[in-house]
Amino acid sequence: MTRTTARLGRALIGAGLACALGLSLAACGPSGGQSGDSGASGSTGGDKVVSMAFRTPNWILPISAPGFTQGENAIFGTALYRPLYNYKLASESNHHIDLDKSLGEAPTFSEDGLTMTIKLRDATWSDGKPITTRDVEFWWNLVTNNKDKWASYRKGAFPDNIAKFAVVDEHTFTLTTTQKYSPGWFVGNQLNKISILPQHVWDKTSADSQVGDHDRTPAEAVKVFDFLTEQSKDLSTYATNPLWKVTSGPWQIASYVPNGQVELVPSPTYWGADKAKVSKLVLRPFTGDDAEFNVLRAGELDYGYIPASNVSQVSYMEGKGYTVDPWYGLSITYIPFNFANPKTGPIFKQKYVRQAMQQLIDQPTISEKIWGKMAAPTCGPVPQPADKMGTMDGCAYSFDPAAAKKLLEDNGWTVVPDGQTTCTKPGTGAGQCGADIAQGTPLTFKLISQSGFSATSKMMAEIKSQMAKVGITLEIQEVPDSVSVSQKCEAGAECAWDLSFFGSQGSWYFPVYASGERLFATDAPVNLGLYSDAKADQLIEASQFSDDAAALKAYNDYLAEDLPVLWMPNPVYQISAYKKVLQGVAPQDPLNLMYPEDWSWK
Amino acid sequence: MVSFMLRRLGQAFVVVVLVTIIAFALLHALPGGAARATLGKEATQEQIDQFNHENGFDQPVHVQYVHYVGRILHGDFGYSYKLNQSVSDAISQRLPKTMILSLMSTILAIVLAIPLGVWQAVRRNRGPDYVITIAALLAYSTPIFFMGLLLIILFSQVLPILPPEAPQGYEVWEMFADPTALVLPVVTLSIVTIASYSRYVRSSMVDNLNEQYVRTARAKGLSEFRVVFVHTLRNALFPVITLLGLYIPALFSGALVIETLFNFNGMGLLFWQSAQNRDYPVLLGVTLILAVATVIGAVLADFLYAVADPRIRLAARA
Numbered sequence: 042m043t044r045t046t047a048r049l050g051r052a053l054i055g056a057g058l059a060c061a062l063g064l065s066l067a068a069c070g071p072s073g074g075q076s077g078d079s080g081a082s083g084s085t086g087g088d089k090v091v092s093m094a095f096r097t098p099n100w101i102l103p104i105s106a107p108g109f110t111q112g113e114n115a116i117f118g119t120a121l122y123r124p125l126y127n128y129k130l131a132s133e134s135n136h137h138i139d140l141d142k143s144l145g146e147a148p149t150f151s152e153d154g155l156t157m158t159i160k161l162r163d164a165t166w167s168d169g170k171p172i173t174t175r176d177v178e179f180w181w182n183l184v185t186n187n188k189d190k191w192a193s194y195r196k197g198a199f200p201d202n203i204a205k206f207a208v209v210d211e212h213t214f215t216l217t218t219t220q221k222y223s224p225g226w227f228v229g230n231q232l233n234k235i236s237i238l239p240q241h242v243w244d245k246t247s248a249d250s251q252v253g254d255h256d257r258t259p260a261e262a263v264k265v266f267d268f269l270t271e272q273s274k275d276l277s278t279y280a281t282n283p284l285w286k287v288t289s290g291p292w293q294i295a296s297y298v299p300n301g302q303v304e305l306v307p308s309p310t311y312w313g314a315d316k317a318k319v320s321k322l323v324l325r326p327f328t329g330d331d332a333e334f335n336v337l338r339a340g341e342l343d344y345g346y347i348p349a350s351n352v353s354q355v356s357y358m359e360g361k362g363y364t365v366d367p368w369y370g371l372s373i374t375y376i377p378f379n380f381a382n383p384k385t386g387p388i389f390k391q392k393y394v395r396q397a398m399q400q401l402i403d404q405p406t407i408s409e410k411i412w413g414k415m416a417a418p419t420c421g422p423v424p425q426p427a428d429k430m431g432t433m434d435g436c437a438y439s440f441d442p443a444a445a446k447k448l449l450e451d452n453g454w455t456v457v458p459d460g461q462t463t464c465t466k467p468g469t470g471a472g473q474c475g476a477d478i479a480q481g482t483p484l485t486f487k488l489i490s491q492s493g494f495s496a497t498s499k500m501m502a503e504i505k506s507q508m509a510k511v512g513i514t515l516e517i518q519e520v521p522d523s524v525s526v527s528q529k530c531e532a533g534a535e536c537a538w539d540l541s542f543f544g545s546q547g548s549w550y551f552p553v554y555a556s557g558e559r560l561f562a563t564d565a566p567v568n569l570g571l572y573s574d575a576k577a578d579q580l581i582e583a584s585q586f587s588d589d590a591a592a593l594k595a596y597n598d599y600l601a602e603d604l605p606v607l608w609m610p611n612p613v614y615q616i617s618a619y620k621k622v623l624q625g626v627a628p629q630d631p632l633n634l635m636y637p638e639d640w641s642w643k
Numbered sequence: 644m645v646s647f648m649l650r651r652l653g654q655a656f657v658v659v660v661l662v663t664i665i666a667f668a669l670l671h672a673l674p675g676g677a678a679r680a681t682l683g684k685e686a687t688q689e690q691i692d693q694f695n696h697e698n699g700f701d702q703p704v705h706v707q708y709v710h711y712v713g714r715i716l717h718g719d720f721g722y723s724y725k726l727n728q729s730v731s732d733a734i735s736q737r738l739p740k741t742m743i744l745s746l747m748s749t750i751l752a753i754v755l756a757i758p759l760g761v762w763q764a765v766r767r768n769r770g771p772d773y774v775i776t777i778a779a780l781l782a783y784s785t786p787i788f789f790m791g792l793l794l795i796i797l798f799s800q801v802l803p804i805l806p807p808e809a810p811q812g813y814e815v816w817e818m819f820a821d822p823t824a825l826v827l828p829v830v831t832l833s834i835v836t837i838a839s840y841s842r843y844v845r846s847s848m849v850d851n852l853n854e855q856y857v858r859t860a861r862a863k864g865l866s867e868f869r870v871v872f873v874h875t876l877r878n879a880l881f882p883v884i885t886l887l888g889l890y891i892p893a894l895f896s897g898a899l900v901i902e903t904l905f906n907f908n909g910m911g912l913l914f915w916q917s918a919q920n921r922d923y924p925v926l927l928g929v930t931l932i933l934a935v936a937t938v939i940g941a942v943l944a945d946f947l948y949a950v951a952d953p954r955i956r957l958a959a960r961a
Binding site: 099100107108109110189192195196273274276298299300301302325326327328329331332333335336338339341521522524525528543559566567569 | 724733800
């Protein structure tokens with residue numbers, strides 16, 4: 042090595058160090074990262090801005106559109122536009138209606154139970170105009186003339202089940218149903234779809250046209266709907282479009298970045314008592330759980346969440362000045378059996394097989410050890426009441442491998458622990474396997490599960506291990522979207538799945554009234570496994586149509602025992618973490634809406 | 644030279660067409676479908692059918708493909724049924740920012756890797772060379788996700804001097820509103836590149852320093868600086884030129900790991916989320932852009948190599 046080379050080497054080191062130093066100098070500046078002024082949260086005694094982790098909403102029209110029914114859109118929608126009814130599950134009010142956050146008063150029913158009379162509260166649009174039944178009629182005309190474009194529409198349900206909509210006066214309207222329904226079901230699960238829209242601003246067919254009574258003509262109602270939909274597809278104008286400036290909720294949009302940050306400010310003319318108490322709400326989207334958690338750990342979010350994979354960090358976050366609050370939803374989690382599978386369907390139709398499998402799922406232990414106490418057992422089709430959450434109260438089956446083994450042995454199966462259990466006594470008599478189960482049939486099932494959730498993978502491994510102890514083989518296949526590949530099996534079509542899990546964040550979230558007509562009734566739209574039971578249908582119908590308050594319990598008790606699906610630990614909707622000085626967040630709404638207008642800094 | 648480039652461009656066009664056909668076929672062969680993924684498990688069969696009809700999914704695949712190509716020729720990449728945005732908007736919102744981040748990390752990598760590689764070569768088989776080699780191998784074998792997480796914990800949480808996320812904002816210029824927010828993602832993204840490029844440069848330099856033309860140059864009394872930087876480095880950079888050409892797709896594709904870690908809404912994430920959501924129009928749009936970028940990168944690498952090394956042109960004529 043010459044001296045020149047040595048000098049060259051030193052020069053190169055110097056150059057490298059200079060580059061590194063340049064980076065270091067850049068790194069020595071003040072910490073940025075807070076977009077806007079969200080960092081100046083109340084916790085530091087600054088202004089009253091609240092920054093929260095929140096996916097960017099991408100649908101503003103308060104008539105849900107197919108593909109845009111995500112939770113963030115519902116929360117965003119109710120912040121800007123109050124619906125006829127919002128609900129508070131914990132309240133003792135009539136049908137759990139949250140009057141403070143609703144535009145309507147509780148409905149009164151006619152003696153025959155067919156007609157509901159609904160009065161509107163004294164409320165105004167943000168431009169000062171009163172909210173009247175004309176605005177309800179406007180919504181009615183739009184949805185009844187555009188059912189196919191409305192995501193909430195189900196054939197035979199609302200508004201098909203309304204024989205007559207009538208305006209009584211400026212503040213009163215009536216709905217007459219085609220038949221008598223359970224009031225709880227109708228108010229909770231049908232009237233929740235009613236939005237109230239500013240007719241005096243939105244009733245136009247194009248941006249340049251005049252506002253008129255276009256909605257009263259079916260053809261024109263279609264044009265109005267299409268115009269509003271088109272406007273709702275223009276994300277870049279959400280903060281500037283005059284249409285969206287007229288609101289009925291406590292918030293208004295200050296700025297909106299497509300796929301980015303959204304800022305809401307209190308509506309200065311909001312009519313309600315629940316006015317926003319903070320000066321600005323900054324909704325910050327994140328590209329993933331890790332990005333969100335890094336920012337939360339750095340203390341730059343006032344409201345965020347702890348990803349399920351970081352549940353061990355709960356005490357750390359509490360030490361950093363956050364309240365950690367598991368957010369339970371009104372939900373259940375389950376694994377459907379595919380009763381329509383030509384090979385394994387006959388096995389699932391045997392109740393003792395379903396019972397045996399259920400008894401091999403240790404829900405309490407899985408909830409505690411695998412989900413870190415961030416899940417609670419599901420006992421039946423109706424979510425457990427809050428006071429029983431986390432217990433096995435009401436569960437028809439507990440974890441009992443010995444009982445499961447006995448059930449199989451008593452019904453013609455030769456159990457081979459950690460091997461292959463097979464049917465050795467085919468037939469339909471007592472002590473035999475059951476109809477359409479041949480000699481030598483193994484208990485081997487293909488379970489489609491969700492990828493991307495470590496707790497789910499561990500849970501499946503645990504269940505597979507327990508099942509193996511009585512010779513039941515589970516072949517677990519993880520896919521990103523298990524619902525898509527475990528759809529209802531149509532006659533003649535390929536039918537490859539036996540069991541399906543799509544409940545890493547809960548399988549099903551209910552509206553106020555947790556009935557099962559969409560899940561477990563024969564031909565129900567989300568009855569993926571085609572479960573069909575005459576008595577279950579009868580009980581589901583009773584819960585939907587009868588005004589007997591016990592109908593829902595009867596339905597729950599029967600299905601909890603009959604096992605249309607395997608009941609599974611139900612994960613929390615989210616492990617929320619918010620600054621201890623932020624009050625009004627708890628209790629979090631089991632219906633998964635959020636009301637930041639109730640939040641304030643201590 | 645011209646015919647060589649024309650031939651390569653022709654091949655590139657065929658590759659792009661083939662990529663779109665294969666991507667189209669594979670997407671439609673996926674189990675499940677766009678309708679279910681978009682509308683959710685609550686959607687009725689009528690809604691599924693309507694969605695499929697509106698998006699042309701009820702047509703044969705080859706017909707769908709012809710329609711798709713027809714729309715592309717008119718500059719219409721379609722509409723994302725998940726983002727509520729046109730594909731062009733979704734891509735144009737992310738692509739410039741992704742390219743800036745990737746370019747910055749590439750520039751940083753080149754600025755550091757070339758001197759490091761040269762220095763290792765001239766000081767080969769000595770202490771510093773071994774130290775840098777070990778460091779490079781360590782950096783190269785450390786998962787980028789872990790590296791990023793380590794940097795975040797160190798510089799955002801233990802020593803809170805840098806933001807834990809990349810610059811936010813809608814406009815491209817907002818990338819530079821807070822330069823400190825660029826440091827961690829750029830450094831994390833460049834570490835592996837620095838490690839690999841420096842190894843290539845070192846190895847290539849070592850080969851060339853042993854060549855006879857270097858000995859001749861030294862015998863002629865040229866300064867060591869001229870020998871290393873004028874004579875040797877030019878030849879030693881051929882492999883790096885090829886690497887840079889092949890790195891061009893990465894400028895467009897973004898880096899999913901970095902984007903998810905540093906909250907950077909870029910092309911990598913767009914592609915990933917679209918795949919998760921079966922958002923076919925976006926997937927195809929991104930695939931098309933990446934295919935074009937890849938072949939451009941390959942053609943550019945050939946071109947640069949041909950410019951840098953006359954022997955390539957001679958081979959093409961032969």
